[in-house]
Amino acid sequence: MLVDKDAVGRATEMGDLSPRPLRKDAEVNRERVLRSARELFARYGLQTTLDDIARHAGVGVGTVYRRFPSKEALVEALFEQRVQAILDLAKNSLEFDDPWKGFVNFLERLISMEAKDRGLRELVLSNDYGGEKVRLLKEQIEEPVNEIVDRAKRAGYLRSDFSATDIVVVTAMIGTADEYCAYVDESMWKRYLVFLLDGLRASRELTTPLPNEGLSVDEVKEAMGNWKRRVQRPNASEFLRGSPGCKQDEIFDHQNLTILDIQ
Amino acid sequence: MLVDKDAVGRATEMGDLSPRPLRKDAEVNRERVLRSARELFARYGLQTTLDDIARHAGVGVGTVYRRFPSKEALVEALFEQRVQAILDLAKNSLEFDDPWKGFVNFLERLISMEAKDRGLRELVLSNDYGGEKVRLLKEQIEEPVNEIVDRAKRAGYLRSDFSATDIVVVTAMIGTADEYCAYVDESMWKRYLVFLLDGLRASRELTTPLPNEGLSVDEVKEAMGNWKRRVQRPNASEFLRGSPGCKQDEIFDHQNLTILDIQ
DNA sequence: TAGAAGTGGAGGGAATATCTCCAGTTAAGG
DNA sequence: CCTTAACTGGAGATATTCCCTCCACTTCTA
Numbered sequence: 001m002l003v004d005k006d007a008v009g010r011a012t013e014m015g016d017l018s019p020r021p022l023r024k025d026a027e028v029n030r031e032r033v034l035r036s037a038r039e040l041f042a043r044y045g046l047q048t049t050l051d052d053i054a055r056h057a058g059v060g061v062g063t064v065y066r067r068f069p070s071k072e073a074l075v076e077a078l079f080e081q082r083v084q085a086i087l088d089l090a091k092n093s094l095e096f097d098d099p100w101k102g103f104v105n106f107l108e109r110l111i112s113m114e115a116k117d118r119g120l121r122e123l124v125l126s127n128d129y130g131g132e133k134v135r136l137l138k139e140q141i142e143e144p145v146n147e148i149v150d151r152a153k154r155a156g157y158l159r160s161d162f163s164a165t166d167i168v169v170v171t172a173m174i175g176t177a178d179e180y181c182a183y184v185d186e187s188m189w190k191r192y193l194v195f196l197l198d199g200l201r202a203s204r205e206l207t208t209p210l211p212n213e214g215l216s217v218d219e220v221k222e223a224m225g226n227w228k229r230r231v232q233r234p235n236a237s238e239f240l241r242g243s244p245g246c247k248q249d250e251i252f253d254h255q256n257l258t259i260l261d262i263q
Numbered sequence: 264m265l266v267d268k269d270a271v272g273r274a275t276e277m278g279d280l281s282p283r284p285l286r287k288d289a290e291v292n293r294e295r296v297l298r299s300a301r302e303l304f305a306r307y308g309l310q311t312t313l314d315d316i317a318r319h320a321g322v323g324v325g326t327v328y329r330r331f332p333s334k335e336a337l338v339e340a341l342f343e344q345r346v347q348a349i350l351d352l353a354k355n356s357l358e359f360d361d362p363w364k365g366f367v368n369f370l371e372r373l374i375s376m377e378a379k380d381r382g383l384r385e386l387v388l389s390n391d392y393g394g395e396k397v398r399l400l401k402e403q404i405e406e407p408v409n410e411i412v413d414r415a416k417r418a419g420y421l422r423s424d425f426s427a428t429d430i431v432v433v434t435a436m437i438g439t440a441d442e443y444c445a446y447v448d449e450s451m452w453k454r455y456l457v458f459l460l461d462g463l464r465a466s467r468e469l470t471t472p473l474p475n476e477g478l479s480v481d482e483v484k485e486a487m488g489n490w491k492r493r494v495q496r497p498n499a500s501e502f503l504r505g506s507p508g509c510k511q512d513e514i515f516d517h518q519n520l521t522i523l524d525i526q
Numbered sequence: 527t528a529g530a531a532g533t534g535g536a537g538g539g540a541a542t543a544t545c546t547c548c549a550g551t552t553a554a555g556g
Numbered sequence: 557c558c559t560t561a562a563c564t565g566g567a568g569a570t571a572t573t574c575c576c577t578c579c580a581c582t583t584c585t586a
Contacts, residue, residue, distance in 0.1 A: 023553060023562060049543055051566095060565030065545060125443075127488040142480070159461075159470045163477030168487070169440050169455060176439040177432050180388075192432060198422075199462025203469055207422045207462075214426030217405070224431070225390040286531060286584060312574055323534030328576060 030067050032057040037074055040234060041119030046075060046129050048119075052234055076131045079123050083137040086110060086124070090144035099148075100157035101260060104197065106148055108190075108259050111171060115178045115189055125172050159202045170196060183226045184219045188212050190259055197259070211258040293330050295320040300337055303497060304382030309338060309392050311382075315497055339394045342386050346400040349373060349387070353407035362411075363420035364523060367460065369411055371453075371522050374434060378441045378452055388435050422465045433459060446489045447482045451475050453522055460522070474521040 022030060036057035040048045050071055054061040068074040089109050096102035114121035123130050124138070145164055152158035174193050181188035191212040198208050215223065285293060299320035303311045313334055317324045331337040352372050359365035377384035386393050387401070408427055415421035437456050444451035454475040461471050478486065 025553065026563060029564085047543095050545085051543075054566090061545080062547080062565060063563080066563080071544080125487065126490050127484070161470065161473050161477075162458075165478045165480060165483045166454075166458075168483055169443055169478075170458075172439050172443050172490075173436040173455065176435050180432055180435050191429075192436065195425075195429075195433075195462040196459055197462065199458040199460065199470075203467070205466055207424065207465065210424050214424075215428045215432075217428060220428045220431055221390070224388065227389050227435075288584065289532060292533085313576085314574075317534090324576080325535070325578080326533060329532075334575080 026067075029057075029059050029063055032059060033064050033067060033074075034078065038078055041075075041078065042117040044234060045118040046122045048234075050074070056234060072129070072131050075119075075123070075129050076134060079120065079130060080133050080137065082113075082117070082120050083123070083130075083134055083141075086113065087137060087141050087144070089113075090141055090148065093148050094144055094151070099151040099155040100201075101263065103148055103152040103158060104260050104263050106145075107167075107170070107197070108193065111174050111178070111189060111193060114171070114175055115182070115186070118179075121175050125168065125175070156202055159200055162200055180223050180227055181215065184215060184223050185212065187258075188215070194259060194262070197263075208259075208262055211262065289330075292320075292322050292326055295322060296327050296330060296337075297341065301341055304338075304341065305380040307497060308381040309385045311497075313337070319497060335392070335394050338382075338386070338392050339397060342383065342393060343396050343400065345376075345380070345383055346386070346393075346397055346404075349376065350400060350404050350407070352376075353404055353411065356411055357407055357414070362414040362418040363464075364526065366411055366415040366421060367523050367526050369408070370430075370433070370460070371456065374437050374441070374452060374456060377434070377438055378445070378449070381442075384438050388431065388438070419465055422463055425463055443486050443490055444478065447478060447486050448475065450521075451478070457522060457525070460526075471522075471525055474525065 021027070033053065037048075037053045040053055040056055044052075050064050051061055053074075054064045057064070064074075068077065090106060093102040093106035093109075096105060114124065122128075123134065127135075130138075142164075145167055149158065149162065149164040149167070153160055153162065174189050174196065177192040178189035191210050191214065194208050194210050198204060284290070296316065300311075300316045303316055303319055307315075313327050314324055316337075317327045320327070327337075331340065353369060356365040356369035356372075359368060377387065385391075386397065390398075393401070405427075408430055412421065412425065412427040412430070416423055416425065437452050437459065440455040441452035454473050454477065457471050457473050461467060
């Protein structure tokens with residue numbers, strides 16, 4: 001007699017009534033897969049293959065596919081909470097006394113999250129990936145973001161012709177600056193966010209001090225050479241080391257937000 | 264006895280002593296290929312396959328490969344003059360009386376060229392494509408650009424912490440805004456260039472009027488849905504029509520530069 | 527009209543990605 | 557400790573995609 005394995009998987013995934021817990025070793029493997037996927041998606045984006053994820057996790061592909069019937073299921077399992085974090089961020093940013101600081105806080109933290117997680121950026125900016133749950137969460141972000149923008153405009157800090165819909169494009173733009181420079185300097189995107197923020201203020205006398213020096217000529221060439229080609233896939237040596245701590249662990253850190261402090 | 268066919272091709276390519284002119288029909292086909300490549304590279308980027316170019320040109324792949332021994336040769340043949348045009352633009356921009364206008368002129372025209380030609384953007388921002396000749400031309404651009412930036416800074420218009428190396432990144436950023444929005448509105452990148460330029464001025468009282476309205480919520484969703492997936496390759500119907508006028512023909516137009524006028 | 531020049535597009539070869547299958551291994555429960 | 561259901565690895569089926577070659581056939585040219 002056959003047990004519906006998918007049902008077990010799904011139930012575990014959804015956290016509801018579990019017909020039967022996973023066998024101990026299976027559970028260990030499942031966690032390895034999740035950890036591996038989190039790390040590789042963050043570093044190489046959502047186009048990472050399940051084969052790579054399996055190899056990096058130290059398990060066979062079959063194991064991955066039994067636990068997650070499709071790539072989308074895996075993405076959904078991983079990113080639901082991350083998108084929820086963005087939603088929370090948006091709501092928190094509404095509680096700043098200074099509406100401009102709320103606006104800057106939202107942008108800086110959002111882009112910081114995306115800078116550390118290429119997969120998250122792809123998920124947020126595109127509609128290709130992510131299933132129903134992610135889609136619903138994404139929709140909910142719209143409202144608080146509208147309010148963040150309106151508040152900052154009403155207070156006279158944010159230029160009045162800025163639109164809430166510009167947020168997505170601005171995010172994509174800084175994301176590009178990040179992808180272009182990250183190979184040389186991981187926090188260089190902040191420089192370009194300051195440029196842009198100085199353009200979004202309703203008025204200003206001076207410029208905001210920049211948190212980073214510009215790239216040198218050689219660094220630009222390096223960035224150019226690595227752009228779009230920059231490690232699209234893990235290389236062999238990537239698989240030899242065990243999974244080191246994943247960057248995403250830092251994401252909820254209250255790390256210093258340079259730009260917010262400057263403003 | 265065998266004639267070195269490559270030599271013929273190359274000689275024709277290089278415009279120097281031609282051992283023998285191409286047969287009439289061959290010459291026609293060669294031009295069809297160039298025209299087709301120009302159009303498809305502009306629309307879909309340099310990753311367009313030679314198979315697609317051949318099909319769109321209405322010739323066989325073999326014909327393409329006899330004329331252009333490799334994809335790189337074809338790219339080089341097409342883009343040498345385009346990169347030269349950028350170099351000319353940089354030099355011209357130095358002749359503006361107002362250094363700020365020179366700076367804006369350079370950025371707006373450069374990005375305008377790239378917005379109409381995805382292949383050109385890829386060629387400029389990356390080192391992957393383009394052979395020796397293109398590389399040399401690209402290097403020559405550095406000097407006048409340095410001067411454009413320095414002049415605008417010296418005159419007190421451009422913020423003093425801006426670096427000439429920021430130009431590449433800024434170009435990439437606006438390029439992303441363009442790719443994100445172009446499907447909905449081809450000139451939307453100008454909106455984001457104004458945002459950014461307002462951030463690059465040393466000081467300002469007010470904001471510059473925007474040349475475009477922001478996207479509507481539905482338009483953002485459309486853009487999201489099409490981003491990165493947005494027609495990566497020509498579809499079947501693309502090949503049925505003959506080559507319509509290529510966008511690149513407009514590139515040297517002295518079309519109205521909205522932003523320059525506004526400033 | 528001979529034969530050199532040119533042509534189309536099938537298909538070889540090399541990647542890449544997703545997902546299936548099953549002989550063999552391992553944990554859990556009696 | 558032994559049985560057996562659960563689980564495992566990874567080869568390989570299937571399906572793409574892309575670059576480029578090859579050659580029987582066609583077309584131009586002298």
